[in-house]
Amino acid sequence: MGIDKDLISRQQARDLAKKASAAQKIWAQASQEEVDRVVEAAVKAGADAAQKLAEMAVEETCMGTVQDKVVKNLLATKILGDYIRDMRTVGVVNEDQEKKIVEIAEPVGTIAGITPTTNPTSTVLYKAIIALKSRNAIVFSPHPRAVRCSCEAARTVYEAAVKAGAPEGIIGCMDTPTMEGTRELMTYPDVSFILATGGTSLVHAAYSSGKPAIGVGPGNVPVYIERTADVEKAVRYIILSKTFDNGTVCASEQHVVTERVIEDVVVEALKENGAYFLDSSEKKKVEEVVVRNGGVNPKVVGQAATKIAEMAGIKVPVGTKVLIANLSQVGPHEPLSGEKLCPVLGFYTVDNWVEACELCISLLQYMGIGHTLAIHSQNEAVVMEFALKKPISRIVWNSPSTHGAVGLTTGLAPALTLSCGAMGGSSTADNVTPYHLLNIKRLCAGIKDPEELNFGSATGTLQRQDLEAIVREVLRRSPDKCLQEVESIVWETWKRLQESSVK
Template sequence: MMLDADLYSVQEVRTFLAKAKEAQAKLESFSQEQVDAIVAAMSKAGEEAAERLAAMAVEETGFGNVPDKRMKNLFAAQRVYEAIKDRKTVGIIRKDEENKVWEVAQPVGIVAGIVPSTNPTSTVIFKSMIALKARNAIIFSPHPSAAKCTLEAARLMAEAAVRAGAPEGLIHCITKPTLQATNELIKHKLTDVILATGGTAMVKAAYSSGKPAFGVGPGNVPVYIHHTADVAAAAKHIVQSKTFDYGTICASEQALVVDESIKRQVIAALQREGAYFLNEQEKGRVAAVIMINGSLNAKVVGRSPQAIAELAGISIPTGTRVLIGEETQVGKAFPLSVEKLSPILGFYTVQDWKEGAKRCRELLDLGGLGHTLGIHAQDEAVITAFGLAQPASRIAVNTGTTFGGIGATTGIQPSLTLGCGSFGNNITSDNIGPQHLLNVKRVAFGIREMPPSQPVAATAATEAAALEAVSSLNVGLSRDEIKDIIKSVLAEMTAKA
């Protein structure tokens, strides 16, 4: 009997979960050395397939470009691996000899991995490695528009793991993704935790599933350029970051907020890096194609400036790398102020850092709370003020926010899942790693004795309160008689204690 796509995909999820449960139970008995060998093999497989997977992703989704997609795959396979390879995730992972507390790692079990269409193959490499590093199994739910490349990346990771000695059945990917299949995966009793990277609706669904979930909020990233900034370096970093994979990483810059005293210098520096500033008519046409019915137009996401210009019906110079439009307002009625996930930037002018901070906060409030903010400045007091006050989990200083946020050019943990904390209704503000996919148990030795409780002597206040309470009952006794009775009772209670 032929099943329809929904029924088939739901049954596939159930089958995968049963196999993953069995395989994960076997993996749980592996030593740290065995686990590390498996993850090393997966890293190598991801590195070797980086370009091929990149080409598949671009061909299937139409988002981004092959060289940058390849770099994203390599970031996951190499940089993330280097960051996690020496982390202890098996047995006793830490001993605090002074306080006599041992920390013991135990896997969470089965991870549901939600995969976005903008970064499909790199996400699979990344999530597969951190899941197995913590001795978990993982089942991927791909975006329908990236199903083939996501499936291939999962297959490569699974085969590499098995060749290195992992049990069969640790890594799976839904072959015919449907909404029903994803719901089954995130709500099933065998699923233990959810790693959700995707649109706002998908992240909300993960948090509403009744399962522990790590979700990622939107990243409407503002970048403030202070008058003390190295303008040439700032322009170089911003354009390199914003144009990487045509802006598909959620930590990429979305709007620039610039001190008026250096506005001309900043514009000139950006133009030297390949930025094209739209005139009012051109800005209107580009703004008109950014949003459709209040939502981001998929036809601009991850597209080149040339493709966006053609869609908008404007002509741009050869070699243009990013489109920039000046803006004065913030809100959904002003498309250059929203998260665009494409090589388009809004450009705001402010009088000083205080006005700049206010404008950045407005942009974050619009749709990027808790994610990432950038600042280019040499004045440490201003940097400190932004770091203390802005509701962003990552403040990238004098670097591109795309690379700074994911930990490529900063000391933040390398990751492709960036938590937004309570600012963005997320459970953590961390860059996610294998430590988030572990249960950590504490073996705690007694190091001090608990002192015994001491009897509380009757006080004048206690006697007065009791006297007042009993007197109000009108029991036919004088206050002195009642007082003598209370003293006698309290003395007897104290003696027995």
């Protein structure tokens, strides 16, 4: 039966990719006005369906909360639509009159869109809209545990796009996804580019497909509360961020790092905001539930703190929002020091910002390199030290990490693909936008004649320009000197220029 399903999945991937490729060739000829009209229709349809899709996602995946998934769906439609509305993606998109360079946008082609179970509908909406805006086609391979809601999200924007003038087949979604089918989609000749959001092995498969790809790895986000921080505000933001959709966003905080001089204040503020600190025996029980086989147990992903406590067999107060474990090390011997896509936080205490800096680097290097770090501080010098030294693509300052990283509370581009840069194995460190799905051609006119170029004398032999320089020097310094004196000046100048050219 498994083999039959793989065969069906592979054939579906080929069929959808062929249809999308044919549609993309038509869509590539669309004008900016046509593109904008289609995108507006897709944005509106997705936003109108935000509530329905959120409910479907929670029902099918049993992860997260409806109200927060609505926000993510609106981020992927209305907020994204506002951000890209005036973005030019057709023909000439930029012109530099001084340098005489004209930039011309070309779509990359047909995209394989790999989407996760944690953000199933919002990721589909977002990737479909940025693909349409950049005149690309896209075929989705959704997570097997989120097929129904993912396909419905794809159908919603697809039907609106076609009704507004996009060609049929421009968006496709596999309803029988398997790993074999996903590999077939990623490697199929008609697919030009891959946008992969999912587990580490899947992202690695995307990068190994032989196609250009942008992927998103794990985000083991440390949040540092520095001694000058507004502690009450910082803690409130951290709890808000960590509980958003029950921690399913990869940019959510995973560890609180703070200093001993404010530790008591931070701990008290966390407790007042719904955090429950585990004792040593409770910590062990939570470890066994949250971490399985070196990774996060899928059964805890996107679950409420109270449910995780119940699964671990411990009692916590009613209204508990986050479980916190005191940690002292980083690595596999400290199971909760990795990424946890649920409302569970690690807690570390250090003496000063220098120790905090090193600890945060260790956490990122263990799991989360290149992704995101959050910091709460009023000391701009310390913040800049963190920004300069951390191996991450986003430093969220005095804002909830989840909301800040995806562009809800910061000026970053609204996005649900938060790439991790070369340090994280990706080709970009940006929040992905339609521009990342374009090839930019450059028409460049000459702005100087080759005869005007002067590279000096690489061989030590004086050129005409050198002799002219000598004459100018003589005229400047010795307009009334005798011949012998002029010859002396020329000789000195010649030696100086020759020594300079040799260097």
